[in-house]
Amino acid sequence: MDKNLKNDLENIDILLEKVKNNAFDFLKNINDIVAFPESTNVYTPSELNKNGLGGENTLEEFMQRFYKGIVSSAGSKYFGFVTGGTTPAALMGDWLASTFDQNATGRDDSSAARIEEEAISLLKQLFGLPEIFSGTFVTGATMANFVGLAIGRQWVADELGIDISLEGIYSIPPIKIVSATPHSSILKALSMLGMGRKNMHSIPTIDGREAVDIEALENYLKQLNGEPCIVVANAGTVNTVDFDDLKQIGELKKKYKFFFHVDGAFGGFASCSTKYKKLVEGMEEADSITIDAHKWLNVPYDSAMQFTKHPKLQLQVFQNNAVYLGELSDKPDFVHLVPENSRRLRALPAWFTLKAYGQDGYEEIIERNCDLAQLLSEKIEKSKNFRLLSTTRLNVVCFTVNFGEHKVTLENIQQFLNLVNKDGRAFFTQTIYKGTPGIRAAISNWRTEEKDIEIAWEVLNKAYNIYVKTIIAID
Numbered sequence: 001m002d003k004n005l006k007n008d009l010e011n012i013d014i015l016l017e018k019v020k021n022n023a024f025d026f027l028k029n030i031n032d033i034v035a036f037p038e039s040t041n042v043y044t045p046s047e048l049n050k051n052g053l054g055g056e057n058t059l060e061e062f063m064q065r066f067y068k069g070i071v072s073s074a075g076s077k078y079f080g081f082v083t084g085g086t087t088p089a090a091l092m093g094d095w096l097a098s099t100f101d102q103n104a105t106g107r108d109d110s111s112a113a114r115i116e117e118e119a120i121s122l123l124k125q126l127f128g129l130p131e132i133f134s135g136t137f138v139t140g141a142t143m144a145n146f147v148g149l150a151i152g153r154q155w156v157a158d159e160l161g162i163d164i165s166l167e168g169i170y171s172i173p174p175i176k177i178v179s180a181t182p183h184s185s186i187l188k189a190l191s192m193l194g195m196g197r198k199n200m201h202s203i204p205t206i207d208g209r210e211a212v213d214i215e216a217l218e219n220y221l222k223q224l225n226g227e228p229c230i231v232v233a234n235a236g237t238v239n240t241v242d243f244d245d246l247k248q249i250g251e252l253k254k255k256y257k258f259f260f261h262v263d264g265a266f267g268g269f270a271s272c273s274t275k276y277k278k279l280v281e282g283m284e285e286a287d288s289i290t291i292d293a294h295k296w297l298n299v300p301y302d303s304a305m306q307f308t309k310h311p312k313l314q315l316q317v318f319q320n321n322a323v324y325l326g327e328l329s330d331k332p333d334f335v336h337l338v339p340e341n342s343r344r345l346r347a348l349p350a351w352f353t354l355k356a357y358g359q360d361g362y363e364e365i366i367e368r369n370c371d372l373a374q375l376l377s378e379k380i381e382k383s384k385n386f387r388l389l390s391t392t393r394l395n396v397v398c399f400t401v402n403f404g405e406h407k408v409t410l411e412n413i414q415q416f417l418n419l420v421n422k423d424g425r426a427f428f429t430q431t432i433y434k435g436t437p438g439i440r441a442a443i444s445n446w447r448t449e450e451k452d453i454e455i456a457w458e459v460l461n462k463a464y465n466i467y468v469k470t471i472i473a474i475d
């Protein structure tokens with residue numbers, strides 16, 4: 001055995017203790033760690049060592065060279081994108097998942113599959129999804145959308161009497177796929193599936209909203225004259241967290257032939273709150289559903305769930321037959337259901353956090369985050385410096401900056417956010433909503449409390465006072 005490997009093996013307890021201390025230090029100070037790095041261009045690339053450094057020296061080098069660039073994206077004031085943190089129990093599960101290093105691919109090779117099945121069952125209870133749904137873990141909502149649309153593609157072809165997994169995409173005419181405000185990952189999935197980004201047909205939204213106009217959707221479906229298609233419904237759009245009326249889309253399914261996919265990457269979590277579950281009424285009518293775990297479940301990257309009522313079609317798409325992988329059974333191994341063959345035990349962090357905090361714990365996180373989004377919205381409504389671009393429905397506040405007569409440009413927003421994020425205490429990301437450049441604050445972290453909103457508000461206003469002078473100078 002290599003001498004460094006041997007030494008590390010003999011001292012694994014000391015090494016892990018050091019790592020634990022570093023990790024604990026990070027967690028203890030997370031509120032003081034910057035949410036945005038000063039610069040990521042300060043690293044001189046290092047060469048591969050001939051002899052290796054051993055674990056302890058490698059940890060030291062890592063801490064010296066890269067640690068200052070590690071940001072508090074898992075902290076309480078990181079409002080960019082839709083970013084969850086990691087609950088203590090999720091971290092426990094994640095550490096063990098790496099330690100055990102199980103290949104969660106077969107049903108009977110270890111207890112890995114039982115853990116995944118149980119985590120999926122707990123999640124179905126959390127989201128109020130009926131038993132008929134099966135589910136699998138994938139790496140993120142983009143992959144969950146990919147799997148859902150792959151099953152949808154298989155369903156449409158099946159309706160035409162073709163097994164597209166065998167015959168290929170060229171064996172049928174282009175599949176019609178429609179949505180009102182799809183997430184960019186839906187278009188990416190269409191590209192990966194050979195269905196083409198350009199083949200997404202856009203259905204109008206209700207006036208002033210991002211939710212689909214049901215009448216326009218019905219008119220589109222009617223003129224297809226029975227041709228099967230895919231409808232992508234959105235349960236939580238990124239800018240305004242708007243929800244398509246899933247119940248009404250479910251009703252349309254009784255009259256028209258379509259595969260009903262719901263992208264509820266973070267909006268799906270509305271279902272675990274008594275206050276907000278109405279927003280996703282009808283989600284159970286879907287053929288497939290995407291929900292992210294590394295967003296509002298607050299487990300570490302990379303983790304999401306894909307639920308479906310069509311496991312047989314899923315099997316047709318993703319089966320990976322080989323003698324060494326064993327026979328296909330009635331309950332196929334996960335290797336036959338998802339894009340990955342070998343898989344990390346990513347169900348374990350989810351299982352830990354669900355067991356540790358239960359239904360009440362998640363309802364509390366969701367509702368607290370939403371209350372805080374309301375608090376920030378109220379501050380914006382009362383402020384002269386900022387203006388809401390939309391009603392705050394759930395956990396995302398979409399707003400812009402007021403510069404008097406000066407019309408805000410995307411460049412202004414970028415420059416302004418640069419100032420805000422450089423402060424280091426809070427982090428926001430840009431957007432454009434209905435033509436107006438703006439800012440999104442997505443509150444999705446279990447740690448976030450009222451004091452964090454107060455600090456973020458101070459950061460925004462401080463940056464405003466600095467930036468407004470630049471704007472005045474421009475005009």
Ligand SMILES: Cc1ncc(COP(=O)(O)O)c(C=O)c1O
Nearest residue numbers: 082140141142183185263265292
């Ligand atoms: C509605 C929606 N769908 C899909 C995604 C893609 O998620 P991921 O980054 O986990 O692939 C996101 C990410 O923000 C999202 O908000």
